[in-house]
Each structure stands twice: as C-alpha cells, then as structure tokens.
Amino acid sequence: MISETTKNSTPIADAECVDPVSACARSNSVEKQGIANTGFLDLSELIGILKPIRVQGPLAGPISGISIDTRKPMSEDFIFWAIRGEHFNGNDFVEDALSAGARAVVASRDDCFQNGSWPDATLIQVQDTLQALQDLAATYRNRFRYPVIGITGSNGKTLVKEMLASILCLERKTYRSPLSYNTQIGAALGLLGMRPEHQVAIIEAGISLPGEMDRLERMIRPDHGILTIISKAHIGGLGTLENTIAEKRRLFKNLKEDSFLVLNADDPLSMELAQDSKARVVTFGMSPQADVRAENITSIPDRGHQFIMQIFGNAQQIMLPVAGRFNVLNALAASAAATLLGASPEAIAEGLKDFRPSPMRLEMHTTVTGVTLINDTYNSDPVSVKGALDVLAKVGKGRRKIAILSEMLDLGLHSREEHLAVGKEVVRSQVDQLITVGENAAIIGHAAATEGMNPKRITHTRSHKEAALELEKIMNRGDVVLFKGSRWFRLERIAKELVGSIGATRLLVNLDAIAANVKKIRGIVGEDVAIMSVVKSFGYGNDSIRTSRVALENGANYLAVAFPDEGTTLRENRIDAPILVFNVLPEEVDKIIKHDLSCVVASLETAAALDRAATGRRKIPVHVKIDTGMGRSGIWVEDAVPFIEQVLCFRNLAVEGIMTHFSSADDPASDDYTLQQITAFEALLSELKQRGHSFRYIHAANTSALVRFPQTHYTMVRPGLAIYGMYPSEAVKSYIQLEQVIAFTTKIAQLKEHPPGRCISYNRRYVTSRNCRIATLHVGYNDGYPRFQSNVGEVLVHGKRAPVVGTVCMDTIMIDVTEIPEARVGDEVVLIGKQGDEEILPDDIAANGNTINYEIACKISPRVTRIFVQS
Numbered sequence: 001m002i003s004e005t006t007k008n009s010t011p012i013a014d015a016e017c018v019d020p021v022s023a024c025a026r027s028n029s030v031e032k033q034g035i036a037n038t039g040f041l042d043l044s045e046l047i048g049i050l051k052p053i054r055v056q057g058p059l060a061g062p063i064s065g066i067s068i069d070t071r072k073p074m075s076e077d078f079i080f081w082a083i084r085g086e087h088f089n090g091n092d093f094v095e096d097a098l099s100a101g102a103r104a105v106v107a108s109r110d111d112c113f114q115n116g117s118w119p120d121a122t123l124i125q126v127q128d129t130l131q132a133l134q135d136l137a138a139t140y141r142n143r144f145r146y147p148v149i150g151i152t153g154s155n156g157k158t159l160v161k162e163m164l165a166s167i168l169c170l171e172r173k174t175y176r177s178p179l180s181y182n183t184q185i186g187a188a189l190g191l192l193g194m195r196p197e198h199q200v201a202i203i204e205a206g207i208s209l210p211g212e213m214d215r216l217e218r219m220i221r222p223d224h225g226i227l228t229i230i231s232k233a234h235i236g237g238l239g240t241l242e243n244t245i246a247e248k249r250r251l252f253k254n255l256k257e258d259s260f261l262v263l264n265a266d267d268p269l270s271m272e273l274a275q276d277s278k279a280r281v282v283t284f285g286m287s288p289q290a291d292v293r294a295e296n297i298t299s300i301p302d303r304g305h306q307f308i309m310q311i312f313g314n315a316q317q318i319m320l321p322v323a324g325r326f327n328v329l330n331a332l333a334a335s336a337a338a339t340l341l342g343a344s345p346e347a348i349a350e351g352l353k354d355f356r357p358s359p360m361r362l363e364m365h366t367t368v369t370g371v372t373l374i375n376d377t378y379n380s381d382p383v384s385v386k387g388a389l390d391v392l393a394k395v396g397k398g399r400r401k402i403a404i405l406s407e408m409l410d411l412g413l414h415s416r417e418e419h420l421a422v423g424k425e426v427v428r429s430q431v432d433q434l435i436t437v438g439e440n441a442a443i444i445g446h447a448a449a450t451e452g453m454n455p456k457r458i459t460h461t462r463s464h465k466e467a468a469l470e471l472e473k474i475m476n477r478g479d480v481v482l483f484k485g486s487r488w489f490r491l492e493r494i495a496k497e498l499v500g501s502i503g504a505t506r507l508l509v510n511l512d513a514i515a516a517n518v519k520k521i522r523g524i525v526g527e528d529v530a531i532m533s534v535v536k537s538f539g540y541g542n543d544s545i546r547t548s549r550v551a552l553e554n555g556a557n558y559l560a561v562a563f564p565d566e567g568t569t570l571r572e573n574r575i576d577a578p579i580l581v582f583n584v585l586p587e588e589v590d591k592i593i594k595h596d597l598s599c600v601v602a603s604l605e606t607a608a609a610l611d612r613a614a615t616g617r618r619k620i621p622v623h624v625k626i627d628t629g630m631g632r633s634g635i636w637v638e639d640a641v642p643f644i645e646q647v648l649c650f651r652n653l654a655v656e657g658i659m660t661h662f663s664s665a666d667d668p669a670s671d672d673y674t675l676q677q678i679t680a681f682e683a684l685l686s687e688l689k690q691r692g693h694s695f696r697y698i699h700a701a702n703t704s705a706l707v708r709f710p711q712t713h714y715t716m717v718r719p720g721l722a723i724y725g726m727y728p729s730e731a732v733k734s735y736i737q738l739e740q741v742i743a744f745t746t747k748i749a750q751l752k753e754h755p756p757g758r759c760i761s762y763n764r765r766y767v768t769s770r771n772c773r774i775a776t777l778h779v780g781y782n783d784g785y786p787r788f789q790s791n792v793g794e795v796l797v798h799g800k801r802a803p804v805v806g807t808v809c810m811d812t813i814m815i816d817v818t819e820i821p822e823a824r825v826g827d828e829v830v831l832i833g834k835q836g837d838e839e840i841l842p843d844d845i846a847a848n849g850n851t852i853n854y855e856i857a858c859k860i861s862p863r864v865t866r867i868f869v870q871s
C-alpha cells in the first residue's frame with residue numbers, strides 16, 4: 001500500500017472482520033508495535049499472572065493494550081513492555097514510555113525502578129520480559145474455549161490466515177492475529193488480541209531457529225492445525241530440511257483425536273507429518289488425491305483467478321480476486337480448514353470472492369505518468385518471487401516489464417541454487433529489464449544472462465538507493481514495474497519515492513471505501529435491482545477506470561458516462577461491462593458502435609443516425625429517456641408513446657431500457673414535485689405495458705432518490721455521488737452511512753516569518769496584524785482548490801485548522817500557521833480529508849462558494865497525482 005497518511009492506533013474492541021491493527025499497519029516491523037485490546041485484563045490480574053520480582057505504584061486499573069515501542073503509545077492506559085531487541089533494549093526507553101503516558105511498565109533492569117517521580121504509574125519488574133509476555137499470552141489464551149487454529153509453513157501463512165478469516169467471518173466472529181504477527185513476540189501479542197465475544201481464532205506461527213516452535217506451541221496450544229508448505233525458503237537458521245520438518249511438527253504435537261490437521265498433498269515433506277499425528281489429516285493441492293483441489297483454473301487479467309474447487313467431492317465455482325497462481329493453493333488450504341469448521345461450499349465461494357490481500361502484498365497502482373507499479377516488498381523467497389513474476393508477466397502483457405528483485409535472505413546452503421533458479425524464471429517471464437539489489441541477487445542476473453537475456457538489460461546494485469537511480473534512467477510511460485524483495489532491502493522506499501517524485505499535491509482515493517459504498521447501496525436496493533454505477537466526469541474527479549473496476553468487482557452491473565469519449569476510455573482500459581452513454585450527438589454514433597456502448601436516445605435524429613451506422617452485427621442497445629420534469633434532455637412525457645413506438649421500429653436498435661431523471665429528489669421541500677414526476681413516469685409505464693411493450697431496464701433513481709424514494713428502484717438504480725462517499729444533501733445523510741473516499745493533500749513548501757503590516761498575495765487582500773508565520777503551499781485554483789477560498793478557507797496541519805490567508809493563486813496558496821509552531825517545511829497539509837480529530841469535507845468547501853460538493857470533487861484537476869489506496 002502506498003499511503004502517506006498516518007493514523008493513530010485504535011482499539012479493536014469490535015473488530016471482527018477488519019484488520020485489528022490496520023491503523024498501524026503502515027509501519028512494517030512487528031517488533032516496533034504492540035496490540036490494542038480495551039478492557040481485556042485488569043492490572044491486578046496481570047500482576048497475578050506475572051508473579052513479578054517487584055511492583056511499585058497502583059496495583060489495579062484498566063489496561064487498553066500493550067506497546068513495545070514508545071513511539072507508538074497506542075492509547076490511554078497502555079502498558080509499555082520493555083523487550084530486548086536486536087538493535088535496541090526496551091529497558092532504555094522506560095522513562096520515555098512513562099512520559100508518553102504509559103499506565104504501567106514491565107521491565108527487567110533494576111535501574112528502571114529507581115526513579116520515583118511517576119506516582120500514578122505502575123512499575124513491574126520481571127526476570128525476563130519476553131518470557132513474561134509469553135506467559136501472559138499463554139494464560140490469557142487458556143481463558144477461551146473457542147477453537148484456535150494454528151498456521152505455520154514456509155510460505156503463505158499470512159495469506160491463508162486472511163483467506164480463512166474472510167470465509168469464517170461471514171458466519172461467526174472471527175479473530176485473527178494482525179498482519180504477520182508470527183514471531184516469538186508477534187504471536188504473543190497476536191494472542192493478546194483475542195476477546196470473549198469471538199468464536200474462533202486464527203494464529204500464525206513462524207520460526208527461524210531450532211527450539212522456537214516449542215515456545216510458540218506452549219502459548220498458542222492450537223486446537224487444529226494448517227501447514228502450508230515446507231520449502232527451502234526459511235531453512236536459514238534451521239540448517240536442513242529435516243530440522244525444518246521436525247520443528248514444524250512441534251506446533252501440532254498436542255493435537256487430539258477430534259482435531260484436524262490440514263496438509264499440502266503436493267508437498268511430500270509436509271505429508272510426512274501425517275504419519276504420527278493423532279488428528280484427522282485432510283489434504284489440499286493440485287494432486288488428484290487431495291481432499292480439496294482446484295480444476296479448470298483460468299486467470300482473468302486484473303480480476304484474479306476463476307476455478308472449480310472440489311471440496312470433499314462437492315464442486316464449487318470460485319472467483320478469487322487476487323493475482324498470483326500460488327494464491328489458488330492458499331485458497332485451497334483455507335477452504336479445507338473452513339469446511340471442517342462447518343463452512344458450506346457457498347460460504348467458501350463468498351468469502352473468497354471478498355478476499356483482499358493485506359497491505360504490502362502485491363499491490364498495484366498506476367501513477368499519473370502511466371507507470372504501473374506492482375509492489376510486493378514484504379518478503380522474498382523462491383516461491384513468492386515466482387508468483388510475483390507471474391503477475392508481472394500477466395499485467396505487463398504487451399508492455400515493457402521491469403523487475404527489481406532483491407536478494408533472498410535466509411536460504412542457508414541453498415542460496416546459490418535458488419538464486420540461479422530465479423534467474424531462469426526472469427527469462428521465462430519475459431522480463432525486459434532486470435535490476436537486482438544486494439550481493440547474492442547478482443547471481444539472479446548472471447543466471448538470466450546465461451539463459452539468454454541481453455546483459456545490457458541487467459543491472460546489479462547494492463542498495464535501494466542505487467536501484468532507484470537505475471530505475472529513473474530507464475523508466476518510461478506505460479512500463480510495468482515489479483518491486484519484489486525482502487523487507488530488509490527497503491524496496492518499498494523506491495516505490496514511495498517514485499510517487500514522491502511526482503509532486504507534493506495528491507488525491508488519495510480509497511478504493512476500499514468505494515467498495516464499501518457500493519455494498520451499502522446493494523444493501524438498500526436488494527439483490528434483484530441492478531446497479532448502474534455513474535462514472536462520468538472522470539469518476540466524479542476520482543479516475544473512472546479504477547473506480548469502475550472496484551464498483552464492478554463489488555456488485556455494480558452497469559456503468560454510465562456522460563459522453564462517448566468517456567466510454568471509449570473505459571473500453572481502451574479493458575473494461576468490458578455494459579456502459580450506457582447519457583449524451584450522444586448524431587455525429588458521435590460511430591463511437592457507440594465501435595466500442596460496444598449502449599446509448600441514451602432522446603431524439604429521433606440520434607436514433608436514426610445510430611440505426612444507419614450500425615453494421616448489423618449486433619443490435620445497438622438503447623435506453624429511451626423521458627423528461628418527467630427535469631427540464632433537461634429527454635422526450636417530454638406527453639410525447640413519449642409515439643416516440644418510443646418509432647424507435648422500436650428501427651431494425652438495428654434494441655430498446656433495452658426506459659429512464660427518467662429527478663430534478664429535486666435531494667430536497668424534502670420539493671417532495672411533492674418528485675412525487676409528481678414519479679406519478680407521470682408510472683402512468684407512462686402502465687400505458688406502455690398495455691400497449692404490449694416491456695423493457696429489461698427501467699430506471700430513474702440517482703443517489704438521492706434511491707435512498708429517499710425506494711419506490712423508484714424499478715429494475716435498476718443510477719447512483720453516482722454516494723459511490724464516492726458524498727451526500728447530495730443533509731436530508732440524505734440519515735438514510736445511509738457512507739465511507740469517505742478522497743483525501744486531497746499537499747505539503748508545506750516554504751515557511752516565512754512576517755511582522756505586522758505585511759501584505760500577502762495578489763491585490764493585498766490580507767494584511768498581517770501581528771507577528772505571523774505564513775506557509776506557502778503548492779496548490780492553487782488550477783489544481784481545483786477554488787479561488788473563493790481566499791481569506792475564508794481552512795486546511796489541516798498537525799491535526800489543527802489553519803486559515804487560508806490572502807488570494808488563492810493559480811498554483812499556490814498561503815496559510816497562517818502562527819498557532820501551529822511545530823509546523824515545518826515538508827509537513828503534510830490536508831485540504832480535504834481527515835487529520836487527527838479534524839476533518840474537512842468537500843461540503844465544507846462548497847458551502848464557502850455557494851456551490852455543491854459535486855462541483856468541488858469533480859474539479860480536482862488531472863494535474864493532481866491520484867494515489868489509489870487499497871488493502
């Protein structure tokens with residue numbers, strides 16, 4: 001995920017299906033985080049469990065979470081747990097934690113207890129803080145009687161966990177450990193997020209040294225197990241494959257007769273675990289003998305994989321919306337476990353259809369410069385590199401493909417051989433340019449050259465910085481760039497820099513929010529009414545291609561645009577859903593035909609031109625537009641019957657729909673008028689019915705009507721604004737709760753101190769009246785920040801409101817940050833969106849200019865970089 005915004009952590013009290021720590025998911029080091037869980041334990045219970053050497057301060061009180069990083073103080077009432085890491089020792093940060101407001105501290109070193117100046121905080125001393133955390137996790141886990149599923153394996157643990165959660169959470173409250181919390185610390189924290197109201201928990205276990213699995217098993221005590229695969233990926237500290245198998249076996253050593261153990265039928269090493277397990281063994285894989293397997297796999301560009309899943313003999317059609325064929329296997333593993341936990345094949349299909357990979361896993365987005373970035377910089381091992389290269393090959397079909405691959409760590413003795421194998425994969429995937437990062441990664445390049453890749457197209461670098469410079473030299477519009485590497489190599493920074501180098505002013509478009517809004521509309525109209533997602537005007541300023549895709553993936557059935565050229569753009573981007581064009585002139589009908597678009601017909605001229613231009617290959621779908629009082633385009637309702645009967649006579653046209661549009665459905669004061677429009681439309685519909693005409697699509701409702709006048713759903717609705725998270729009017733708000741989609745942000749470009757009496761910006765419309773700090777921002781009316789904001793607008797800096805001072809210029813504005821002394825050059829400024837507890841909506845800006853949020857959103861200029869955020 002590329003997202004520049006940062007949020008504070010939130011408690012997980014009611015987070016079954018959402019990522020419990022999505023708030024801090026952006027930082028990618030588990031060891032620097034913690035877990036929030038309000039009210040899960042009282043301090044007195046915790047002290048009882050830990051049996052500390054010494055306790056100072058209050059002995060009871062609520063706890064809201066555990067933090068192991070003083071820079072992430074979580075929330076009120078958190079405990080700071082001083083853990084010794086590789087690069088730091090938590091005991092050194094006890095003071096910091098206390099000044100950040102920690103309620104309690106668990107530490108091991110004596111000197112942490114010598115300072116008596118924190119009378120309200122509790123200081124707890126234990127021998128070994130990691131052991132204490134694990135003891136706490138083990139005792140806490142034992143409170144719950146619901147099943148705990150333990151997942152381990154060399155690859156795919158997190159993905160299997162997330163897919164399983166996506167299926168199970170449809171029917172029960174499902175907890176899963178956050179992100180990839182699977183280490184000695186991570187798994188303990190993960191367990192501490194469990195809550196009484198959950199009904200099942202999924203916990204990940206990962207190891208790198210012998211003996212570690214026993215410790216994890218003691219904490220997790222899984223009731224059931226899943227082993228994804230044993231590969232050479234993480235042999236590193238374990239030495240040999242045999243050791244790896246022995247270690248993995250330990251997680252499942254206490255499974256009972258009524259437990260199940262899910263194993264990979266394609267992996268002989270994994271299958272060795274079947275021999276001495278008491279548990280019922282079930283298998284997944286491509287092998288014909290697997291209990292759960294996939295058949296007829298087809299990959300659909302940009303959509304994912306479609307296949308038939310054989311689930312213990314039942315065939316189920318599956319749509320898995322993620323790239324990478326290895327994800328089919330992950331889905332099989334998750335489905336095997338889900339079935340044994342009682343999920344039906346239908347529930348499996350639904351859960352997988354909704355699955356979205358966690359952040360930092362194969363994220364894709366296109367920059368304004370037309371470069372598509374595929375970002376998978378979480379970890380790197382032979383299997384996942386191959387998966388990522390597959391994705392690159394597919395997404396990059398017909399375009400220039402650049403792969404940036406880091407060295408794969410932890411491969412121990414097999415390192416050389418595995419890097420060589422990746423080199424072959426690079427050639428097989430027809431990568432055009434290869435940049436390797438890190439010493440051993442050079443082997444990938446040598447192997448690729450040996451396999452026939454032109455050595456001029458291979459560059460070896462030692463760091464992400466060098467790689468970024470190389471990339472800059474070769475990257476062009478239209479390229480597809482894959483970043484694939486171990487976290488250690490920080491490839492995500494190059495991806496960030498690529499975005500960063502485009503400009504400070506950005507529009508962040510949250511595609512997850514669009515998905516949620518479409519689903520909410522589906523909730524209102526039910527399953528039997530089609531949804532036409534209106535994506536005119538560049539998707540209300542968001543970008544029509546991405547928003548169309550997300551809307552379609554989440555249940556929209558039809559798209560609508562204002563003009564034929566907008567439809568052409570969608571087709572050129574391989575969107576093949578039906579598309580209705582609202583406004584078509586007779587001279588534009590060729591585009592309708594050429595691009596398989598549907599056409600609103602509001603005049604005989606357009607209808608005749610369409611009929612003439614049609615090739616006869618297909619009938620052109622048309623929707624007849626009736627004016628029932630909007631007073632815009634369409635045939636006046638009195639003249640409609642003869643008009644429709646004439647259109648029906650054109651041999652090359654198929655009248656697929658009939659529609660009208662409301663003038664004032666957002667305004668309760670005009671409800672009489674809206675009801676008149678409805679009555680007129682329905683009178684026409686019944687007359688047409690009497691005359692023997694029927695229509696596949698009858699539609700009238702925009703956002704306002706679809707929520708305020710349910711009788712206007714007919715067979716299709718046409719929402720626009722709601723999909724983008726905005727309300728047409730106050731009156732609409734009580735019917736539907738939408739998720740905010742856009743954030744319009746920039747950065748402070750310059751800061752200046754001014755004495756009283758200085759004039760700011762054109763025409764001296766602002767004069768300083770005191771000593772002031774004024775910041776200049778690189779955004780202006782050309783970017784869509786309206787000129788009427790001069791002297792009245794507000795923006796957010798450090799979560800506080802700062803006024804716009806002086807006239808808004810074409811490319812710049814000035815703001816007063818005198819009251820925000822912490823503001824620095826480069827700090828984020830929010831023009832629209834949330835920062836801290838403050839929020840500015842498009843509606844707030846619209847109010848200053850006596851206009852509507854529609855206009856504010858769709859005028860954000862194409863010059864502003866769109867960044868698509870999707871988890």
Ligand SMILES: *Cc1c(COP(=O)(O)O)cnc(C)c1O
Pocket residue numbers: 534536582661701702703704718719720721722728
């Ligand atoms: C723009 C438009 C819509 C969508 O309206 P919203 O208020 O954004 O939901 C629907 N139908 C027609 C004909 C439109 O022009």
